[in-house]
Amino acid sequence: MNALAATNRNFRLASRLLGLDSKLEKSLLIPFREIKVECTIPKDDGTLATYVGFRVQHDNARGPMKGGIRYHPEVEPDEVNALAQLMTWKTAVANIPYGGAKGGIGCDPAELSVSELERLTRVFTQKIHDLIGVQTDVPAPDMGTGPQTMAWILDEYSKFHGHSPAVVTGKPIDLGGSLGRDAATGRGVLFATEALLKEHGKSVSGQRFVIQGFGNVGSWAAQLISEKGGIVVAVSDITGAIKNGNGLDIPSLLKHSREHRGVKGFHGGDPIDPKSILVEDCDVLVPAALGGVINRENANEIKAKFIVEAANHPTDPEADEILKKRGVVILPDIFANSGGVTVSYFEWVQNIQGFMWDEEKVNNELRTYMTKGFKDVKDMCKTHNCDLRMGAFTLAVNRVARATILRGWEA
Ligand SMILES: NC(=O)C1=CN([C@@H]2O[C@H](COP(=O)(O)OP(=O)(O)OC[C@H]3O[C@@H](n4cnc5c(N)ncnc54)[C@H](OP(=O)(O)O)[C@@H]3O)[C@@H](O)[C@H]2O)C=CC1
Numbered sequence: 380m381n382a383l384a385a386t387n388r389n390f391r392l393a394s395r396l397l398g399l400d401s402k403l404e405k406s407l408l409i410p411f412r413e414i415k416v417e418c419t420i421p422k423d424d425g426t427l428a429t430y431v432g433f434r435v436q437h438d439n440a441r442g443p444m445k446g447g448i449r450y451h452p453e454v455e456p457d458e459v460n461a462l463a464q465l466m467t468w469k470t471a472v473a474n475i476p477y478g479g480a481k482g483g484i485g486c487d488p489a490e491l492s493v494s495e496l497e498r499l500t501r502v503f504t505q506k507i508h509d510l511i512g513v514q515t516d517v518p519a520p521d522m523g524t525g526p527q528t529m530a531w532i533l534d535e536y537s538k539f540h541g542h543s544p545a546v547v548t549g550k551p552i553d554l555g556g557s558l559g560r561d562a563a564t565g566r567g568v569l570f571a572t573e574a575l576l577k578e579h580g581k582s583v584s585g586q587r588f589v590i591q592g593f594g595n596v597g598s599w600a601a602q603l604i605s606e607k608g609g610i611v612v613a614v615s616d617i618t619g620a621i622k623n624g625n626g627l628d629i630p631s632l633l634k635h636s637r638e639h640r641g642v643k644g645f646h647g648g649d650p651i652d653p654k655s656i657l658v659e660d661c662d663v664l665v666p667a668a669l670g671g672v673i674n675r676e677n678a679n680e681i682k683a684k685f686i687v688e689a690a691n692h693p694t695d696p697e698a699d700e701i702l703k704k705r706g707v708v709i710l711p712d713i714f715a716n717s718g719g720v721t722v723s724y725f726e727w728v729q730n731i732q733g734f735m736w737d738e739e740k741v742n743n744e745l746r747t748y749m750t751k752g753f754k755d756v757k758d759m760c761k762t763h764n765c766d767l768r769m770g771a772f773t774l775a776v777n778r779v780a781r782a783t784i785l786r787g788w789e790a
């Protein structure tokens with residue numbers, strides 16, 4: 380099942396649990412706007428190259444649409460649509476005043492030079508600048524993008540609209556970024572995991588973790604989990620996978636990964652087949668890379684008791700069913716990785732206020748939001764006698780439906 384079909388299915392299940400009117404259901408599913416643009420840039424060697432960029436704005440009933448921009452070879456319209464819809468539900472679970480959007484460019488950032496990436500980002504921004512804005516649609520980083528990408532978008536957007544730091548989040552601190560945003564998704568994953576484990580009479584300390592992906596989210600999650608006494612026994616990225624049953628030394632692995640552009644070759648563990656990372660023995664599995672990686676091919680082999688979805692839609696519905704029957708507890712993406720967009724919200728608030736918070740305030744507020752989010756999800760699980768994914772979906776869909784009804788349908 381592709382990402383969009385899977386996301387639509389989860390939405391429809393939640394809608395049925397809530398007893399939503401079928402017309403409202405349909406209206407909540409259809410995106411507000413889908414943008415597709417062709418971005419042609421001169422490469423460093425003088426030849427021209429064309430890339431296709433997307434921005435899907437899913438829903439704005441609760442506020443400006445919000446979501447990352449992904450640079451990855453597999454970016455395609457259905458997936459961007461699914462990710463945009465997930466952002467609508469994620470901002471609603473977090474209870475921050477946003478709707479949902481997502482964007483992406485089909486490209487391999489590892490094969491582009493820094494100046495090619497800058498040209499591509501600027502052309503993309505030129506094509507969408509009229510459709511994004513501080514109160515309309517606020518992009519942020521996702522896979523393959525980061526603070527530098529946001530700085531280029533900010534600069535290009537500001538040429539048309541005047542200096543507008545709040546038009547993107549996840550910016551460099553020197554351009555109005557928030558302290559704590561870089562680590563926020565990983566820190567949110569830690570807070571979410573703490574809340575989940577506490578519910579089961581456990582703590583992070585002493586639990587064995589496996590993490591797929593060692594980019595922004597995976598590497599921060601690994602660092603913060605290990606600082607809390609969690610034992611990270613295996614990690615993978617695109618270059619390979621490594622394992623150490625006694626726990627990987629995460630600070631050394633981070634240093635190695637920065638110096639060698641990947642985890643491959645790290646001497647503090649044994650290399651393993653990256654394909655086996657998800658089925659390695661552990662207590663908590665943290666997928667923090669691509670979508671759809673947990674599916675019917677591997678769901679029966681997964682050893683973890685808990686799955687914390689740091690990536691977006693890592694688990695497809697067939698795997699969800701298999702894992703549920705096997706008693707594996709899944710903390711869904713729209714709650715587990717909401718720390719990133721929550722601190723993006725704090726960044727936007729700081730930009731609008733023109734006042735910078737210290738990092739302690741950012742992290743404390745994040746903990747408050749994540750703790751409240753977990754309680755709200757659990758309350759919905761009780762109300763609807765459902766699992767955590769449906770708890771999160773019913774919470775979100777109900778909030779967005781209420782806002783939509785309150786705003787009215789008059790033309
Ligand atoms: N950044 C954010 O704030 C948020 C991100 N997310 C989600 O988290 C996930 C990761 O995003 P982010 O950390 O930002 O992205 P990054 O680009 O920073 O990192 C992605 C990581 O995944 C690795 N990777 C890519 N393909 C594979 C593969 N086939 N097997 C194993 N590892 C792979 C990459 O390896 P390499 O570096 O070697 O290419 C890299 O380590 C995505 O699903 C994203 O949507 C969710 C919420 C917020």
Ligand SMILES: O=C(O)CCC(=O)C(=O)O
Binds near residue numbers: 447517520521716
């Ligand atoms: O920080 C943001 O605005 C969005 C991050 C994002 O794309 C996500 O949560 O998937």
